């Protein structure tokens with residue numbers, strides 16, 4: 001057997017120290033009746049596994065747009081998004097769907113649970129799609145999220161806070177490398193929102209995934225390890 005060359009070792013070390021997510025000079029405009037509206041004008045961002053980042057900025061500054069691009073839910077006009085070494089911007093729709101299933105978890109402000117499925121079925125949904133159904137992990141998540149007595153209920157029979165805890169569990173049941181959340185507490189009162197975020201941060205730390213959360217709340221942003229602000233289409237550390 002040959003000893004690995006210095007070049008190979010260097011490449012390996014590079015991979016090991018590379019951030020999970022790297023966004024380079026990302027650009028996005030929307031077509032409007034008044035002409036192109038440039039929203040992202042060259043966004044650069046790195047996020048390591050285990051890091052938690054709050055994305056802030058004024059209403060309309062492009063936070064959801066950036067989150068959707070990183071989540072492979074929309075196309076950029078230019079720049080790159082590298083997720084675990086894969087260039088998301090260059091992927092086919094088929095490959096992007098696989099990435100959304102297997103690598104990324106998303107939690108939305110509106111919960112987005114499947115109304116016809118029970119809590120237990122909602123929790124299993126994404127993990128099943130990702131081919132990572134793990135009954136032990138799901139049971140642990142159910143317990144940690146305080147959902148043990150609610151597994152047979154349907155979403156409409158839950159409070160907002162309970163629904164969002166199911167949404168967090170559904171995303172984490174698939175063991176994503178990156179969890180994205182777009183104002184996950186925006187529809188909840190302060191106590192319910194704080195409880196959801198505290199549980200999310202505990203479980204994110206336990207799984208070691210990276211977490212990127214859009215929020216308007218400086219108070220909630222302070223609970224995460226880093227904060228960035230979108231200003232005039234680019235990021236400024238705040």
Ligand SMILES: Nc1ncnc2c1ncn2[C@@H]1O[C@H](COP(=O)(O)OP(=O)(O)OP(=O)(O)O)[C@@H](O)[C@H]1O
Pocket residue numbers: 030031032037039057058059060061062063064065066
């Ligand atoms: N599909 C679209 N077509 C045209 N313009 C859009 C579209 N989606 C978003 N925009 C515009 O792009 C800008 C950024 O929107 P985005 O939703 O990303 O902002 P945001 O920072 O998340 O705002 P908020 O904090 O209010 O949720 C806004 O001016 C918005 O009106």
